[in-house]
Amino acid sequence: MLEALPGAPRLREATGGTRTEMYRKDRVRCIRGSANLREHRLTGKTKTRRVVAACCNTPIFLDFTQGHWVDLYGPLWPEGSLPPLQMRTMTGDLDDASALPSDVPNLKTHSVGFFLRLIGAWAAMGFRRPKIDYVEGVLDIRD
Template sequence: MPPQPRHTSSCACGAVLLEAFGPPIDAVACHCADCRNAGQRIQALPEAPPVLDAGGGTAFLVFRKDRMRPVRGAERLRALKLKPASPTSRYIATCCNAMMYAGFDDAKHWVSMHRDRFQGEVPAVRMRVCTGSLPDDAVPTDLPRHRGYPLSLIGRLVLAGLGKWMRGAAG
């Protein structure tokens, strides 16, 4: 039985449905240059819903890869890479150009699911990360701001990776 709670994420038109299990590793708004650039490119697609929040970041709920799966419409997901060699792909629902999640081709054990696509009770964003390339006055002060990845986030990612590894070793 998958861990609880169960979270559902759907594109703007409802044709694509993803689910994630268990609590998210974290809830962050990323302000790195790649997330800002990708957000602008995706938002410029025809009828695309917003990707960037009011502060210019992309809000994500971060889950272990093995705790996210498509329920409906997987064939409608298209990967967008900013550069061909980039390990990061942003998956867009082609039916309505909604950004669904960012996944990684390398060894990362997590996916960053776009927070605005979730239904129901959605955890609040806890921090803004990767703000270092922006002037201080360009980043909202509504949440803690970190120039890179704070130790608390790195620790949560490491613990989640250990949990996945231990689950695999036991199973």
């Protein structure tokens, strides 16, 4: 849906997945252009929101609002600067996961190690859940 917006970059990789990088909310800032950020929620009750720069329809991050992290979309990084891929998760949702490369673990869901790292990061934050309060308004997506 976000890729279909006028001028939006491609989010899905050749594998069909969407590359994201997880960061603690206390380490993410918008230093310029926050007035252009809009949120999109899949339903009125969902706790995740996709945040898009409405000026160019570029998806910026996915925010689990009750969590302590955000997932920054991979296409944001300049060529050659994206951190190395560590794992693929939720590959169990694919019709045929056998086509995935074996360069990193391809996890059907989230692993225990994944959750331990997530909880460790939260502990390092003093179990805080910072709010990202600089997103202004809702993205107008019409079917």
